[in-house]
Structures are given as C-alpha cells and as structure tokens.
Amino acid sequence: MRLLTTAILLTAALALAACNNPRSGTSDTDSWGSAGNGIGSTALGDPNDPNSIAYFNQTVGDRVHFTVDQSGLSPEGMATLRQQAVWLNQNPHFAILIEGHADERGTREYNVALGARRANSVQEYLVQQGIGASRIRTVSYGKERPVEACAAQRCWDLNRRAVTVVSR
Template structure:
C-alpha cells in the first residue's frame, strides 16, 4: 500500500468518525435546537399558561405585515394585545422583537423595513402597558426567511415580526 493510499484511508476514516453522533438519535433532543441552543423542554409545558411554550403556541409569537408596510393589521393588533396581557401577567420575562422582510428589494431596504416593523410592534406593546426596559428589537431584513421561494405565499410568510420570549 502506497503512502498516498494510506493517507487517503486515514482521511476517509476521520471523515466518517466526524459524522458519527455518539449519543445516537437526534441532536434536537439534547438541547441543540434553535438559534440559541434551547431545547424544547426549556420552553416549559405548553399547557402551563405561564410558560414560553404556551406563549408561542397559544398566544402566538408572530404577526404579519402587508407589502412594504410596517402598519399593523387588525389581526396583528389582536395578537399583540393578547401578547401584552400575557407579558403583563408574567413580568419575569423579557422579549426580543425580530423584524423580518420578504426576499424582494435590497438588503439595506429590507433591514430598514424589518427595523420599522420591530419598532412598530415595540411601540404597540409599550402602549398596552409592557415595560420598555423588558423589550429589545433587532432587524434581520430578508436574511432569515421561514421559507425561501419566489412565490407570494412565501413572501406573505416572511413579512413578519416575531416576539421571542426569554427569562
């Protein structure tokens, strides 16, 4: 066996070993899920009205916007009022409001639009009694789509603000 063949076999073996998950199964079950590595168990019981899971699943963490707009629809206002009630009942939580846009337009335009959307949600929640010191905002523009496709259904889903709750 030539030195080159031996080296190739070693590289192949190392590559296969790197792909192995020693715990077996899915990393999501071990807290590797989400942008911050938060396991679903950290969100609490979705049946517990004071849990983040309840907020996400029952209250709703997302509001949508129309094209090129940061105006809140009637449906968005209903969701945000419900969010505000939950946040006011659970003062131990802080929130990050993420502003998003669809894929059309320049990066700069969409970051600015996402910022306006996040700021609009922030102002609404403050107006509903949520303390401003519990709220942060960020704009991702078009950088974090829910679904990437050049179709109206994708654009509709991606024009949004998401309220991310944390302890």
C-alpha cells in the first residue's frame, strides 16, 4: 500500500514536471496538433533511469535562463548545457528541439525574434560540445508560453528561458 502511494506521488510529480513543458508530452497524444512536423510524443520513463527523458529533464536540467533582452549564456547555463551534451552523446538516438522563450515585458514580434536568438545560442553551444546539428531543431514561442504568468520579476526571470525538449 505504501509502495502504491509512492508510485502515485511519483506519477503526479512527473505530470507536474511535464506541465512546465506542455510539448514534451506524457500521453500518446501528439501535442503538436499536426502530423507533418515529424515529432511524435515519447514516454518520459523512469527518472531513476539515467537514460530516460525524465532523468534528462529533472537531473541533467532541461533549461537555461537569460537576462532581459539578452541571449548570451550564463556560466550556470553553460554548465547545464555541457551536462545536456554529455547526456545527448550517451543517448545518440534522441533528437532535440530547443524552444526559445521571452518574458512578457516586450512586444509580440520582437519576443518571437528574441526567443529565436536564445534558442540559437543554445544550439550553437551544444554543437560546440559535439552534438550533431542534424539532431537539433529550434523554435521560438516568444512570450506566448510562459512557465508561470504573473506581473512580477519572479515570473519574468523564469520565463526568459530556452528549454531542450528531447524526443526519439
């Protein structure tokens, strides 16, 4: 009984983690809403399995953050990306989509371009770390998909990010 409760909690935690990243997908549904993009959904797996997507998202770290209007990587961001590169080199059958995001304190079009610039700086860094460019695609969501929406610095800091979404 106790084991079952733990399992339920773990599942709930995974679901919550997935909520931060609606496009990584926990179900069989293709959240892209289109068959033409070649990206399907993938089971997250056991977070204790170092080759699972859940492990990548939670332990390796799937995201880096940026300062206002900037796309340069922080030392912490580079450390995270180096760990991502190690994982990706150990799991060569996974492809990645890098999502660039912006906070809400800018206009819509500029933020799409800024998110593209952020995704690109992550891509360039991962390529430098030996990840094949053919495994990487980038997309920008601008300010359209905040992690958390609030009119405060805390949310803006969370939302200026690039998220590495792993899929098979």
